[in-house]
Amino acid sequence: MSSNNIDWKKYVIVLLITTGLFFTAIYLSNYFGDKKINQLKTIQDQIAIDILSSETQFSLLSELSCKNIPDSVFSSELAELGNKLEWSQENLGDTGEVSYLKKYYSLLQIKDYLLAKRISERCGIKSAFILYFYTTAENCSLCKEESIVLGTLRMKYPELRVYSFDYSTDLSAVTSMLQIYKIKDTVLPAMVIDGEVLTGFHSLESLETRIKESFKLQEIKPEAKSVE
Amino acid sequence: MASISNVIFYILTFLSVYVQVFFFVTFLENRKKIVIRNGKTKLGFYPSVTIVVPCWNEENTVAETVRSLLDLNYPKDKVNIFLINDGSTDNTKNVIDKFTEFPNIKVFHKENGGKFTALNLGLEKSETDFFGCLDADSLVDPDALVRIMGYFEKDALTMAVAPAVVVHNPGNIVQKAQQTEYNMGLFFKKMLGFLGAINVTPGPFTIFRKKVFNDLGPYKHAHSTEDMEIAYRMQKHNYKIENCNDAFIYTNTPKTVKKLYRQRLRWIYGFLNNTIDYRSVLFRKKYGNFAFFTLPMGIASIFSVSYLFGRIVYNIGHFFYFKILQFRVVGFNFEMNKFDFDPFFINTESFIFMVVFVYILVMFAILFGRKMAQERKVFSLSVLYFFPIFGIVAPVWFLKAIYNTILSRKPSWR
Numbered sequence: 106m107s108s109n110n111i112d113w114k115k116y117v118i119v120l121l122i123t124t125g126l127f128f129t130a131i132y133l134s135n136y137f138g139d140k141k142i143n144q145l146k147t148i149q150d151q152i153a154i155d156i157l158s159s160e161t162q163f164s165l166l167s168e169l170s171c172k173n174i175p176d177s178v179f180s181s182e183l184a185e186l187g188n189k190l191e192w193s194q195e196n197l198g199d200t201g202e203v204s205y206l207k208k209y210y211s212l213l214q215i216k217d218y219l220l221a222k223r224i225s226e227r228c229g230i231k232s233a234f235i236l237y238f239y240t241t242a243e244n245c246s247l248c249k250e251e252s253i254v255l256g257t258l259r260m261k262y263p264e265l266r267v268y269s270f271d272y273s274t275d276l277s278a279v280t281s282m283l284q285i286y287k288i289k290d291t292v293l294p295a296m297v298i299d300g301e302v303l304t305g306f307h308s309l310e311s312l313e314t315r316i317k318e319s320f321k322l323q324e325i326k327p328e329a330k331s332v333e
Numbered sequence: 334m335a336s337i338s339n340v341i342f343y344i345l346t347f348l349s350v351y352v353q354v355f356f357f358v359t360f361l362e363n364r365k366k367i368v369i370r371n372g373k374t375k376l377g378f379y380p381s382v383t384i385v386v387p388c389w390n391e392e393n394t395v396a397e398t399v400r401s402l403l404d405l406n407y408p409k410d411k412v413n414i415f416l417i418n419d420g421s422t423d424n425t426k427n428v429i430d431k432f433t434e435f436p437n438i439k440v441f442h443k444e445n446g447g448k449f450t451a452l453n454l455g456l457e458k459s460e461t462d463f464f465g466c467l468d469a470d471s472l473v474d475p476d477a478l479v480r481i482m483g484y485f486e487k488d489a490l491t492m493a494v495a496p497a498v499v500v501h502n503p504g505n506i507v508q509k510a511q512q513t514e515y516n517m518g519l520f521f522k523k524m525l526g527f528l529g530a531i532n533v534t535p536g537p538f539t540i541f542r543k544k545v546f547n548d549l550g551p552y553k554h555a556h557s558t559e560d561m562e563i564a565y566r567m568q569k570h571n572y573k574i575e576n577c578n579d580a581f582i583y584t585n586t587p588k589t590v591k592k593l594y595r596q597r598l599r600w601i602y603g604f605l606n607n608t609i610d611y612r613s614v615l616f617r618k619k620y621g622n623f624a625f626f627t628l629p630m631g632i633a634s635i636f637s638v639s640y641l642f643g644r645i646v647y648n649i650g651h652f653f654y655f656k657i658l659q660f661r662v663v664g665f666n667f668e669m670n671k672f673d674f675d676p677f678f679i680n681t682e683s684f685i686f687m688v689v690f691v692y693i694l695v696m697f698a699i700l701f702g703r704k705m706a707q708e709r710k711v712f713s714l715s716v717l718y719f720f721p722i723f724g725i726v727a728p729v730w731f732l733k734a735i736y737n738t739i740l741s742r743k744p745s746w747r
Binding site: 110111115116118119120122123126127129130131133134137138141144189192196249250253254257308309 | 354358622625662685690
């Protein structure tokens with residue numbers, strides 16, 4: 106009775122508009138994704154410069170005095186970068202760019218670790234660090250738990266450095282680190298504290314006792330924070 | 334598995350945007366035709382109309398409903414009101430018997446048989462060319478009938494005209510959320526009207542030409558949604574259904590989430606099962622936009638909302654799993670976490686932007702719907718109640734309706 110003509114043109118136009126919106130969404134997503142990658146690159150470049158500068162300064166000054174030894178990169182900066190990289194890997198997709206940045210990050214950590222080691226050898230200052238090996242390649246629930254423990258420790262003890270390495274990172278320097286400490290993927294998570302290799306999960310309490318003994322660290326008090 | 338899930342997710346998101354854009358484009362095409370008539374509407378000829386008020390335990394609301402009918406701006410002798418008591422067990426009988434003194438009101442008492450049997454009794458007894466129903470929980474605006482009849486006068490092919498249903502005196506948050514939803518519904522239903530694709534002729538005050546029932550037969554049980562089935566039947570026979578956006582009906586809405594849940598479960602179950610019963614019309618050119626837009630859109634919406642809900646529940650579960658894990662390994666130490674806001678961690682995946690597009694268009698529908706409902710303020714904070722209440726509860730009745738359909742169980746009336 107009534108005319109039920111279908112306006113096919115409209116169906117097509119709406120399809121085109123929707124497709125347009127879809128591509129706009131993808132474009133916006135890529136745009137912000139790229140911005141994030143660039144932000145990561147900037148942080149990394151800054152850290153790389155800091156490390157290089159510290160190394161150079163150390164080489165210049167070390168023969169004269171241990172008094173003016175440079176502090177290597179702040180642990181918090183490396184930690185922040187680590188968090189952002191991990192988030193990017195989960196949320197931006199494991200793109201070539203993110204895994205490239207992750208390799209770079211591993212390298213920076215190793216450099217920072219070596220510098221800190223040299224300073225402590227030369228000047229007898231013991232720096233507090235933990236080498237931490239985990240994996241993202243397989244479902245390692247203990248690794249997730251250990252990461253939470255280490256994150257908490259790092260917050261409680263700002264002086265503590267945690268260098269974390271993804272076992273699956275395809276980088277010869279990381280492979281060498283694994284070989285030095287004889288770490289296999291069957292024993293992950295694994296940590297090196299004060300030269301000793303610990304494998305499997307270690308609770309917050311046991312690690313806290315260990316690092317307090319080894320490094321004589323000061324816990325930051327919440328009161329001190331609020332004054333800031 | 335994750336990639337299949339993502340593909341489904343993106344397809345559903347795409348469809349949701351498509352539906353909203355379709356409505357919006359329809360709006361742009363027809364925006365000048367949306368008028369709200371102020372002042373008195375006059376007709377060249379006032380045809381007689383029969384209005385049936387089916388009552389089942391409506392002692393509290395029916396009197397007001399009938400009074401609103403008596404106050405219609407329409408010649409009194411042209412409005413025949415049938416009050417049909419469908420075996421009420423409360424005081425409804427005594428309440429409606431008092432109205433027998435009015436010359437244009439007839440009262441019938443019958444054994445309980447369901448709403449469609451009361452309507453069919455009314456159909457049987459009516460002698461007018463126009464027929465309508467008014468649920469005993471709703472009130473009519475005095476100008477509603479004359480405005481609706483104007484549509485019939487304008488177009489002889491119009492077979493039914495659906496009114497603009499709004500919420501009567503919304504009191505609590507649940508009712509205010511429904512108010513927003515009904516306002517949004519005014520917009521969507523008007524658009525479906527332009528598309529010739531209306532799938533419900535609401536129980537409150539849709540007026541039909543009696544010819545519809547003479548040609549197509551009386552009301553059916555239709556999974557307790559007889560007002561939906563008759564619209565499907567009309568669409569199947571290409572009978573034109575219009576929407577009169579300025580004929581206001583004020584309906585009482587469920588006060589509690591539980592009652593709302595029951596009502597919506599019945600509606601969605603009715604939609605799914607009527608669509609299954611009329612599946613032969615799907616994607617058939619001769620049934621027009623009803624077959625290509627309304628029904629597929631309805632089905633896609635039910636699945637989208639249910640699927641998105643599943644995804645959100647999964648994400649919330651994941652979040653709590655992580656929090657529990659954190660608590661288990663470090664106890665209360667995680668409270669030391671700083672809550673510094675870093676825009677880096679804002680999710681910028683493409684679906685987020687698609688969801689934003691959908692929300693912008695839905696918000697437009699709500700605000701324009703409020704304008705159509707002549708709300709004093711186009712934007713009000715109560716608009717926001719809609720999102721959490723319907724966002725959380727709607728997926729539950731959608732899922733339950735799907736579940737019931739699969740098991741072919743019937744939800745109870747109330």
